[in-house]
Amino acid sequence: MIPVSNFLYLAAILFAIGLSAVLLRRNALIVLMGVELMLNAANLTLLAFARAHHDLRGHAIAFLVIATAAAEAAVGLAIVVGIFRTRHTANIDEVTLMKH
Amino acid sequence: MNPVRATVEIGPQAGMASGALILFWVFAVIAVAGALATVTRRNAVTAVVCLVGTFFAIAAEFLLLYAQFLAVIQVLVYAGAIMVLFVFVVMVVSRGEADTLWKLQGPVTKTVAVLAMGTLLWRGWHALRSFQPARLDPPPTGFGTVGGVGQVLLGDFLFPFEAISILLLVAVVGALVIARHHHDKDKAAQP
Numbered sequence: 001m002i003p004v005s006n007f008l009y010l011a012a013i014l015f016a017i018g019l020s021a022v023l024l025r026r027n028a029l030i031v032l033m034g035v036e037l038m039l040n041a042a043n044l045t046l047l048a049f050a051r052a053h054h055d056l057r058g059h060a061i062a063f064l065v066i067a068t069a070a071a072e073a074a075v076g077l078a079i080v081v082g083i084f085r086t087r088h089t090a091n092i093d094e095v096t097l098m099k100h
Numbered sequence: 101m102n103p104v105r106a107t108v109e110i111g112p113q114a115g116m117a118s119g120a121l122i123l124f125w126v127f128a129v130i131a132v133a134g135a136l137a138t139v140t141r142r143n144a145v146t147a148v149v150c151l152v153g154t155f156f157a158i159a160a161e162f163l164l165l166y167a168q169f170l171a172v173i174q175v176l177v178y179a180g181a182i183m184v185l186f187v188f189v190v191m192v193v194s195r196g197e198a199d200t201l202w203k204l205q206g207p208v209t210k211t212v213a214v215l216a217m218g219t220l221l222w223r224g225w226h227a228l229r230s231f232q233p234a235r236l237d238p239p240p241t242g243f244g245t246v247g248g249v250g251q252v253l254l255g256d257f258l259f260p261f262e263a264i265s266i267l268l269l270v271a272v273v274g275a276l277v278i279a280r281h282h283h284d285k286d287k288a289a290q291p
Binding site for chain 2: 001002003004005006007008009010012013014017018020021023024025026027028029030032033034036037040043044047048050051054056057059060061062063064066067068069070071072073074075077078079080081082084085090
């Protein structure tokens with residue numbers, strides 16, 4: 001069988017890649033994609049431990065994480081669209097004011 | 101179980117295990133390659149397509165972890181719904197402007213960053229190295245199916261399950277309010 005640590009290493013690598021997207025990229029959409037990648041890596045870890053301990057609660061938490069990620073994506077993308085309407089940019093370095 | 105039967109069973113199980121390991125590596129490479137492409141592409145549409153590939157590979161990894169229900173949910177929600185949303189927003193927002201990477205300036209900042217990165221890698225490496233390999237016997241029947249996960253979701257996790265439905269409703273209404281055109285208010289005030 002596949003060692004559970006393999007999945008943990010894979011999740012760690014995916015999380016690091018997602019984190020690098022959040023830290024390095026300036027395009028708000030790519031930053032949001034990095035967040036999604038990190039959430040997926042966390043889910044992979046949850047499912048790996050659920051499989052190791054034969055405990056379905058990890059699956060339930062992963063399900064809730066996916067639902068929260070969907071809500072986060074909807075609101076985050078709406079904010080990106082709203083900012084683009086008023087500022088005509090998706091670069092997060094140029095968005096420094098909270099007013100119009 | 102007598103020893104003869106055990107030796108007979110080792111053969112196909114060993115073959116199945118190595119097959120699963122090959123599948124793990126194939127999908128792991130696809131996932132990491134897709135993730136790297138997502139981070140490095142300048143074009144946001146290309147990044148979205150690469151991310152969809154990554155999500156499919158992660159769904160396959162979920163299947164290898166006996167999480168059938170979550171693999172299906174992963175494909176439906178992530179590779180389906182969320183990424184379609186991303187494609188639409190990319191079409192609205194993308195202007196093809198130059199996207200420069202964030203850079204560190206100054207020797208002090210760079211030293212701090214290298215130290216922090218080294219600490220993170222060292223701690224993570226030791227955390228993963230000290231991980232005790234748990235039992236690898238196949239889980240009981242019903243593990244990861246809709247029935248099994250549903251029992252837990254509507255049992256121990258009933259309150260979070262209901263709360264998440266309210267969260268989704270609030271998020272969708274909030275997204276509509278944020279992304280809506282705000283010209284109607286000005287038009288109503290003018291006459």
